[in-house]
Amino acid sequence: MSSRQPRWTQTWLGGVRSAGIDLGHPGERLGLPAEGSGSVSGFGRRIAALLIDWLICTWAITQGLLGIDPTRQGWVPVTILAVEYLLLVGTMGMTFGMRLLGIRVAALGGGQPGFVAVLVRTLLLCLAVPALIWDRDQRGLHDRAANTVVVRL
Template sequence: MGYPGERLGLPREGSGAVAGFGRRIGAILVDWLISTWAIAQGVFQVSTQDASWVGMAVFAGAYVLLVGTLGMTLGMRLFRIRIAALDGSQPNLLSVLVRTFLLCLAVPALIWDRDQRGLHDRAAGTVAVRL
């Protein structure tokens, strides 16, 4: 059976290894809290009722901008992970857009393969790896 990422040519441990579930959940929670509370409610001062859709829009916009340019969001940086194309390079804009759209739908991100890649990663040709 092997370890997560072995079929992709990734190391078992350390930098470049597949990021585990805990790191990924922690990163997305930080990003969601920043998007919803700090930006949507703090900066834009939207009501609690509108915070969910404004927060999602802020989350998606920040995600595309940051992952598209840096390969990681603030939450990912805190949890020491980044998003990479399967060859280890920075994912292209189309991959980031596909991944972000599917991540915002939530369900594709919750269905994983044995390499711990969600459907959003598989569709985008990306993988979350440790820094």
């Protein structure tokens, strides 16, 4: 018996790309460019933007800017993050963190997503798990449910 593993095992362990299947660049199926403005944003920028937005929300709470007791626990920080996302993504297509990192939320048909799409996306983002499950176009379940994609500016 050969010390080499069967081909199907290598494919299964290494994923479809190891089998020589070209899936194209993220966003190609959506008609988006491979690089530059309008291309799909990477995971790192999206996480960093969320972290910046989270820090802004917690900073606003601890400084007493929102009139909320800083010792209060529970859903208050997540609720403030959700309100920020609803207001900013719903009106400008991006949050403060997204703007700093040069990304925005776009509807699949182009332009800004509608209010219902932003609401669905925000609620699923606050649950965290849907945002951590990605497809090959680097869209989380929250983006798929809202028919949105995060692209570079």
